[in-house]
Amino acid sequence: MSKIFLTDAPVVSNEEVANRIYRLKLRAPEFASENRPGQFINILTNPDGAPLWRRPFSIARISIDIIEIIYKAIGIGTNQMAGLQSGDAANIIGPLGNSFTVDIGERTPLLIGGGLGFAPLVVLRDYFVSRTKRPVLFIGALNADEHYYTDDPDADLNLSTDDGSLGFHGLVTEQLEQYLDEQEAGTEFMAYSCGPEPMMKAIAHICRDREIPLELSIEREMACGIGLCQGCSIEQHLPQKKFALVCKDGPIFNAMHLTFTD
Amino acid sequence: MADLTTNLAPLTLKNPIMPASGTFGYGDDLPDFVDISEFGGMVTKSLTGTPREGNAPPRIVETSSGMLNSIGLANIGVEKFIEEKLPVVRNKGTILIVNIAGSKMSEYCRVMELLEAESGVDGYEINVSCPNVKEGGMEFGVSEKHMKMLIRELRDITDKPIITKLSPNVTSIQAMAEAAVEAGTDILSLINTLVGARIDIEKQRPVLSTIFGGLSGPAIKPVAVAQVFKVYEAVDVPIIGIGGIANAGDVLEYLMAGASAVEIGTMNYRDPGLGPKLLPEIASWLDEQGFESISEIIGIAHE
Ligand SMILES: Cc1cc2nc3c(=O)[nH]c(=O)nc-3n(C[C@H](O)[C@H](O)[C@H](O)COP(=O)(O)OP(=O)(O)OC[C@H]3O[C@@H](n4cnc5c(N)ncnc54)[C@H](O)[C@@H]3O)c2cc1C
Numbered sequence: 001m002s003k004i005f006l007t008d009a010p011v012v013s014n015e016e017v018a019n020r021i022y023r024l025k026l027r028a029p030e031f032a033s034e035n036r037p038g039q040f041i042n043i044l045t046n047p048d049g050a051p052l053w054r055r056p057f058s059i060a061r062i063s064i065d066i067i068e069i070i071y072k073a074i075g076i077g078t079n080q081m082a083g084l085q086s087g088d089a090a091n092i093i094g095p096l097g098n099s100f101t102v103d104i105g106e107r108t109p110l111l112i113g114g115g116l117g118f119a120p121l122v123v124l125r126d127y128f129v130s131r132t133k134r135p136v137l138f139i140g141a142l143n144a145d146e147h148y149y150t151d152d153p154d155a156d157l158n159l160s161t162d163d164g165s166l167g168f169h170g171l172v173t174e175q176l177e178q179y180l181d182e183q184e185a186g187t188e189f190m191a192y193s194c195g196p197e198p199m200m201k202a203i204a205h206i207c208r209d210r211e212i213p214l215e216l217s218i219e220r221e222m223a224c225g226i227g228l229c230q231g232c233s234i235e236q237h238l239p240q241k242k243f244a245l246v247c248k249d250g251p252i253f254n255a256m257h258l259t260f261t262d
Numbered sequence: 263m264a265d266l267t268t269n270l271a272p273l274t275l276k277n278p279i280m281p282a283s284g285t286f287g288y289g290d291d292l293p294d295f296v297d298i299s300e301f302g303g304m305v306t307k308s309l310t311g312t313p314r315e316g317n318a319p320p321r322i323v324e325t326s327s328g329m330l331n332s333i334g335l336a337n338i339g340v341e342k343f344i345e346e347k348l349p350v351v352r353n354k355g356t357i358l359i360v361n362i363a364g365s366k367m368s369e370y371c372r373v374m375e376l377l378e379a380e381s382g383v384d385g386y387e388i389n390v391s392c393p394n395v396k397e398g399g400m401e402f403g404v405s406e407k408h409m410k411m412l413i414r415e416l417r418d419i420t421d422k423p424i425i426t427k428l429s430p431n432v433t434s435i436q437a438m439a440e441a442a443v444e445a446g447t448d449i450l451s452l453i454n455t456l457v458g459a460r461i462d463i464e465k466q467r468p469v470l471s472t473i474f475g476g477l478s479g480p481a482i483k484p485v486a487v488a489q490v491f492k493v494y495e496a497v498d499v500p501i502i503g504i505g506g507i508a509n510a511g512d513v514l515e516y517l518m519a520g521a522s523a524v525e526i527g528t529m530n531y532r533d534p535g536l537g538p539k540l541l542p543e544i545a546s547w548l549d550e551q552g553f554e555s556i557s558e559i560i561g562i563a564h565e
């Protein structure tokens with residue numbers, strides 16, 4: 001298991017990159033050697049009061065001394081975060097949770113994100129690109145304003161919007177199916193996805209039908225993020241262990257192990 | 263510097279702060295920045311006779327200044343604890359208190375008997391008050407008669423200190439405290455969580471799968487301080503105060519209300535290292551006020 005830190009990480013920048021979507025960069029050199037793709041941090045958004053719980057966010061990018069998260073301001077904690085400025089510090093615990101399987105031999109990585117769900121896949125994209133693999137990315141969102149990752153020379157980038165304002169007009173799952181149907185027989189993939197659960201369920205069905213292994217990054221409300229409260233449980237297909245903890249056994253799960261993808 | 267040692271007869275703690283059951287696991291799997299030996303003691307998650315998966319999700323939700331949980335005693339069971347956890351936690355350099363729960367009297371007894379055969383356990387905290395388990399039918403925490411029966415049985419099994427953890431969900435907590443002491447309890451701890459619920463207004467349904475859960479966190483502190491205050495006047499055994507502790511001032515409040523030590527629960531989720539961080543401030547407050555030890559302020563609010 002990797003080492004877990006609690007630290008006041010200085011804010012390097014916090015920019016709005018799309019509609020209410022922010023990219024927060026924090027200086028946290030201790031994380032660089034510990035982080036594995038798929039892990040998350042838990043931010044204390046208000047050290048002086050509400051909300052009570054920290055808020056979890058996937059690490060979207062990591063360099064020698066900077067970690068980056070991409071978040072949408074949707075409620076009390078994320079709106080507090082939107083006010084962070086360079087010079088401030090964010091109290092974080094991490095890196096937390098397990099990580100994606102990255103040893104995939106000759107398989108081609110397929111990274112499928114819905115809305116904000118692309119955040120944890122960016123770090124995975126970086127991992128593969130740095131190892132001279134060319135990942136295939138699918139990112140779906142409601143409309144062009146919700147897209148924050150629109151250019152990538154080192155990957156095959158496929159964008160879609162529900163309203164057709166950018167890229168493929170339709171659901172990310174439809175674009176994914178079309179793509180897979182066009183591939184030569186025998187091409188082997190390893191798929192990764194994060195996004196709304198109905199989307200991940202549809203992707204699980206697409207992958208199951210084509211025998212493509214799939215890992216999902218799962219979100220649950222978390223009181224502690226480190227396995228102490230037993231609150232973030234999710235039902236899985238293991239008779240000897242019906243519930244897994246998303247914060248500790250996850251957030252990355254084999255799609256076939258979870259009951260919601262049935 | 264003021265002496266932070268506290269007398270929780272028959273136990274002596276090097277300082278008055280412990281983690282509350284269910285918020286620190288078994289003490290073996292904490293993040294690297296937490297040093298369990300800096301706590302006055304370690305209280306484990308409730309252990310039952312066999313492993314439990316707990317209730318269906320969702321089983322936690324945030325509330326104003328607090329949270330609700332309906333974990334339902336998810337735990338690894340006493341046997342696995344003895345095999346895998348005890349050998350690690352008994353050497354952590356602090357007092358080890360094992361919290362015991364069950365749905366039947368025989369289950370509590372079996373857990374204690376198995377632990378009695380091992381070394382390294384300094385005392386037992388008896389969870390008679392978990393609102394989240396619906397089996398067995400006997401609610402030890404709300405019936406004086408049943409609680410007495412249970413504590414008497416356990417008293418026959420062990421000579422180690424028995425801490426009975428009281429439920430706030432009763433008409434008279436003093437009556438429950440008196441019953442527990444009469445049956446042989448050495449120390450009382452209070453409070454466990456208060457029954458609460460939240461409704462999801464979009465789904466128009468309860469948030470928790472079990473409808474009701476246990477309320478904890480700063481929201482419950484005034485309730486808990488009141489109950490500690492009452493129990494201090496009703497019985498002569500040491501008290502451990504629990505409920506909503508977030509800072510050094512909160513600890514001092516409990517001590518003044520009559521607690522000899524405290525347990526911190528929900529606030530560990532914000533920072534599991536919180537407890538020991540409060541000690542220097544407590545010590546300097548005592549120094550500034552001219553107190554030489556913690557014992558001088560225990561129950562001082564009653565004078
Ligand atoms: C492991 C993990 C990784 C995550 N990574 C990211 C990320 O990279 N970027 C990002 O923007 N978000 C991410 N999230 C979700 C993020 O934690 C929530 O958006 C955040 O907690 C909301 O906090 P808030 O106080 O602003 O919202 P609140 O005021 O608490 O809630 C506002 C609304 O959002 C809903 N909500 C709260 N938490 C979640 C959640 N976890 N999922 C869905 N809806 C929720 C509430 O039910 C409510 O309706 C992640 C969650 C987990 C568990």
Ligand SMILES: Cc1cc2nc3c(=O)[nH]c(=O)nc-3n(C[C@H](O)[C@H](O)[C@H](O)COP(=O)(O)O)c2cc1C
Pocket residue numbers: 229230231282283284285307308331333335361389392427453454455477478479480482504505506507525526527528529
């Ligand atoms: C998620 C959670 C799990 C808990 N599990 C237990 C338990 O297993 N046994 C027990 O006696 N108390 C349990 N408690 C109750 C706490 O030990 C404590 O009595 C209560 O939370 C009040 O303290 P606090 O406000 O500091 O959290 C639990 C509390 C929480 C929040």
Ligand code: FES
Pocket residue numbers: 221222223224225226227228229230231232245246247248
């Ligand atoms: S959030 Fe507490 S155990 Fe996962």
